[in-house]
Amino acid sequence: MQNVWIQRTVGILAILATCAVIAWAQKEKGTTLADLGVTEEQKIQIKAMWELKRQKQIQATKTLQILNQLAKDPAIEDAEIQETLAEHRTKRKEMQRQIEQAEEALTETLPPRAQLHLTLLGVLDNGLPRRIVRQQPDKKKERKP
Numbered sequence: 001m002q003n004v005w006i007q008r009t010v011g012i013l014a015i016l017a018t019c020a021v022i023a024w025a026q027k028e029k030g031t032t033l034a035d036l037g038v039t040e041e042q043k044i045q046i047k048a049m050w051e052l053k054r055q056k057q058i059q060a061t062k063t064l065q066i067l068n069q070l071a072k073d074p075a076i077e078d079a080e081i082q083e084t085l086a087e088h089r090t091k092r093k094e095m096q097r098q099i100e101q102a103e104e105a106l107t108e109t110l111p112p113r114a115q116l117h118l119t120l121l122g123v124l125d126n127g128l129p130r131r132i133v134r135q136q137p138d139k140k141k142e143r144k145p
Helices: 002-026 040-072 078-109 112-121
Strands: none
Touching (some): 040 078
16 A cells, blocks of 8 residues: 555656656747857848738728729729739739749848748748738626626
8 A cells, every 4th residue: 555655646746747847947048049050130130031921911901992992892893903903013023033932032141040940930921921910809898797
């Protein structure tokens, strides 16, 4: 009987030690751009590129709203639809070209480890579409008794 209590106590102590190690590891300081060897000038380039990507997303959202209105209006002629689509595609390609140029210029100067972290975070192109964060409606509605 005493042997079972010793085994349980050792097991509980092992679990507590594991939890303590995990908690300590989570408190470790995260990696900053300065830790990765990124200079202030490069930080400015990163922010400018990120702003370009944000502007592309804003532009695409606005254009899609216009295209949605065109899709709902049966009175719009095909020539106007074609013109709007061509304009949309031209703007999209130009913005993408600007982003690619900014990324190329940035990757030429960034240290490899910084490139790795920025690619994982999606700042540099990683092949995945950007996540769109939608604002949640205010859920603090009063309940009627």
